[in-house]
């Protein structure tokens with residue numbers, strides 16, 4: 342399988358990198374990938390990586406559950422029940438960020454549970470999803486046409502009050518083009534909400550190369566608060582708040598113990614999840630450091 346090697350840092354475009362960590366693809370190929378770190382801005386990215394044309398085969402797994410709708414095993418059951426619980430919280434957050442229930446674009450909507458909740462709550466929804474199977478399910482669920490990508494001509498000239506990317510930006514090959522697109526299609530007072538794993542969390546440090554949220558090679562980037570701020574800054578955007586995601590530490594912990602010990606260690610993952618959340622909570626928004634983080638972004 343041919344891989345592509347990035348010569349320039351996707352954030353600051355410097356060309357000197359160091360190897361940061363070698364990580365196995367535990368779910369599909371079982372090959373090892375390297376996460377490199379830019380020596381100038383400290384951005385972490387999987388390099389080399391499968392090209393956009395090749396990456397599809399790395400998603401060919403039943404374990405990639407955000408694209409499926411059935412709860413087959415214990416991990417899927419945990420995932421779907423937590424997902425349903427957290428969707429309510431996400432809708433609340435969006436309502437608190439926007440003075441009105443306006444237009445919302447969800448990029449990478451999966452099987453559409455979140456947009457369905459937004460629609461029921463009064464939002465005018467638009468969504469994209471590249472996976473054909475997931476898109477079909479989402480279209481049936483919400484009764485709306487779902488675009489394959491943001492590059493669809495019918496999205497040109499549209500703008501949105503809220504744009505959400507729940508665990509999506511780390512998967513996007515054309516990072517700068519995507520962030521440019523977000524800036525261009527955001528209303529002047531609009532907010533972009535980006536949720537991504539946090540490689541500086543306690544659970545990331547504890548599990549090291551077994552940390553499930555590295556998820557190479559599907560995760561092309563591993564954002565920290567600093568590198569997210571820098572990336573947005575280059576595109577005329579600024580991070581206004583950083584919010585915690587409490588449940589990811591438990592879910593990621595369970596998967597991490599599975600990769601490390603060839604079986605889920607429930608006690609260890611719950612203990613680590615609690616410690617991670619306690620260490621990751623902060624009264625200062627910029628101090629928030631949980632397993633995954635939600636960035637609230639606006640135009641500068």
Ligand SMILES: [Zn+2]
Pocket residue numbers: 350351352353354355379380381382383384
């Ligand atoms: Zn850099």
